[in-house]
Amino acid sequence: xxxxxxxxxxxxxxxxxxxxxxxxxxxxxxxxxxxxxxxxxxxxxxxxxxxxxxxxxxxxxxxxxxxxxxxxxxxxxxxxxxxxxxxxxxxxxxxxxxxxxxxxxxxxxxxxxxxxxxxxxxxxxxxxxxxxxxxxxxxxxxxxxxxxxxxxxxxxxxxxxxxxxxxxxxxxxxxxxxxxxxxxxxxxxxxxxxxxxxxxxxxxxxxxxxxxxxxxxxxxxxxxxxxxxxxxxxxxxxxxxxxxxxxxxxxxxxxxxxxxxxxxxxxxxxxxxxxxxxxxxxxxxxxxxxxxxxxxxxxxxxxxxxxxxxxxxxxxxxxxxxxxxxxxxxxxxxxxxxxxxxxxxxxxxxxxxxxxxxxxxxxxxxxxxxxxxxxxxxxxxxxxxxxxxxxxxxxxxxxxxxxxxxxxxxxxxxxxxxxxxxxxxxxxxxxxxxxxxxxxxxxxxxxxxx
DNA sequence: AAGGGGGACAACCGCATCGCA
DNA sequence: TTGCGATGCGGTTGTCCCCCT
Numbered sequence: 001x002x003x004x005x006x007x008x009x010x011x012x013x014x015x016x017x018x019x020x021x022x023x024x025x026x027x028x029x030x031x032x033x034x035x036x037x038x039x040x041x042x043x044x045x046x047x048x049x050x051x052x053x054x055x056x057x058x059x060x061x062x063x064x065x066x067x068x069x070x071x072x073x074x075x076x077x078x079x080x081x082x083x084x085x086x087x088x089x090x091x092x093x094x095x096x097x098x099x100x101x102x103x104x105x106x107x108x109x110x111x112x113x114x115x116x117x118x119x120x121x122x123x124x125x126x127x128x129x130x131x132x133x134x135x136x137x138x139x140x141x142x143x144x145x146x147x148x149x150x151x152x153x154x155x156x157x158x159x160x161x162x163x164x165x166x167x168x169x170x171x172x173x174x175x176x177x178x179x180x181x182x183x184x185x186x187x188x189x190x191x192x193x194x195x196x197x198x199x200x201x202x203x204x205x206x207x208x209x210x211x212x213x214x215x216x217x218x219x220x221x222x223x224x225x226x227x228x229x230x231x232x233x234x235x236x237x238x239x240x241x242x243x244x245x246x247x248x249x250x251x252x253x254x255x256x257x258x259x260x261x262x263x264x265x266x267x268x269x270x271x272x273x274x275x276x277x278x279x280x281x282x283x284x285x286x287x288x289x290x291x292x293x294x295x296x297x298x299x300x301x302x303x304x305x306x307x308x309x310x311x312x313x314x315x316x317x318x319x320x321x322x323x324x325x326x327x328x329x330x331x332x333x334x335x336x337x338x339x340x341x342x343x344x345x346x347x348x349x350x351x352x353x354x355x356x357x358x359x360x361x362x363x364x365x366x367x368x369x370x371x372x373x374x375x376x377x378x379x380x381x382x383x384x385x386x387x388x389x390x391x392x393x394x395x396x397x398x399x400x401x402x403x404x405x406x407x408x409x410x411x412x413x414x415x416x417x418x419x420x421x422x423x424x425x426x427x428x429x430x431x432x433x434x435x436x437x438x439x440x441x442x443x444x445x446x447x448x449x450x
Numbered sequence: 451a452a453g454g455g456g457g458a459c460a461a462c463c464g465c466a467t468c469g470c471a
Numbered sequence: 472t473t474g475c476g477a478t479g480c481g482g483t484t485g486t487c488c489c490c491c492t
Contacts, residue, residue: 113480
């Protein structure tokens with residue numbers, strides 16, 4: 001075998017591959033013996049590499065038969081995809097990539113493969129590991145995971161999930177599910193590229209009994225200028241990445257509000273409620289409806305091309321400092337909060353669970369009066385000091401991140417202004433988070449660097 | 451110096467989806 | 472339409488290394 005493989009793979013590089021047995025995992029080419037598991041050796045890598053060069057990707061189960069490699073097809077595919085692919089980008093994530101991951105996660109949730117499709121040279125596994133590690137850190141610190149300006153996306157994502165669940169739960173109800181599952185081809189979204197701001201749509205209906213208070217508060221916390229122009233995973237997804245059928249809900253839920261008014265959505269032209277980002281939180285009129293609003297503002301308008309993505313996230317234009325640059329700002333997590341945060345810790349979809357938990361905590365705390373100290377808001381206050389500081393903007397965002405999904409209505413929720421440490425400044429609201437690095441965002445970045 | 455905890459990374463497992471016969 | 476193999480994805484676990492005490 002004359003293939004030279006450069007593997008930055010820590011584990012592999014440490015493996016002694018001199019033993020001839022290891023080249024095939026100690027299994028003969030007949031494949032009669034059990035397949036090998038565990039770390040790959042350089043020799044195995046070479047075999048796999050050679051195979052792919054000769055036969056191309058795919059047909060992974062044939063690798064074992066044809067090359068004698070004692071690895072199952074899945075293992076081969078994974079090894080190739082995560083380590084041997086020539087287009088892989090090695091090394092740590094750049095701040096831009098980190099930022100992008102956060103944004104993508106806010107939009108997509110734990111869709112690692114799709115996120116990887118947005119990050120050339122990066123693998124889903126890499127992103128997943130990065131995120132999980134990051135989650136753990138934030139969880140331990142009892143801190144929000146999304147920066148304020150991305151909270152909105154998180155809430156959008158949550159709504160999408162909710163809508164998805166709603167749809168499946170009502171699968172037998174054609175009135176609901178029938179309108180929620182159409183697959184919108186990417187081309188349709190292209191045609192729907194709009195020149196207006198991404199979100200929120202200026203007008204929307206808010207269900208009175210849903211998690212949408214997240215969005216409302218997020219809007220207010222953010223202003224509704226997105227920190228970026230948005231990305232389109234539809235248009236940029238790697239061809240090899242398939243969109244799972246179940247994911248169509250994601251698109252459909254959004255496309256639905258654009259292409260028609262399934263689910264009783266208000267379209268942009270059906271103005272039951274006017275959202276005005278200059279208005280105080282409490283003044284938003286929220287008529288009853290069970291229609292999730294996500295569709296209005298999220299991906300359908302988030303789906304425009306990726307053309308500006310780099311420009312919007314690159315260092316020059318990015319309002320956010322390098323995650324590393326603020327690494328030392330955070331010294332220690334707020335005492336006592338990490339424990340509470342770890343109970344219902346964000347596990348899988350992570351942040352959304354955290355949002356739920358946080359919201360419950362918040363809700364309980366607000367109901368139980370402000371004298372209780374272990375509230376999120378208080379924790380934030382304690383953490384960042386002056387509750388009236390500009391960081392209160394952050395607090396509001398944190399609040400938005402930890403909004404309830406358990407049916408508490410918006411009216412049940414205290415306004416941001418009444419939350420401990422929460423003071424929504426309208427001037428902040430009106431300010432695009434994508435244009436200036438407010439202390440909130442910077443503070444978040446500091447946390448994210450923890 | 452030793453031990454423990456946490457981070458980073460790699461790999462496996464189970465399930466979902468797709469494509470094809 | 473159905474069954475089955477191939478593939479992809481997300482969650483989880485295991486391992487190693489580094490740092491701190």
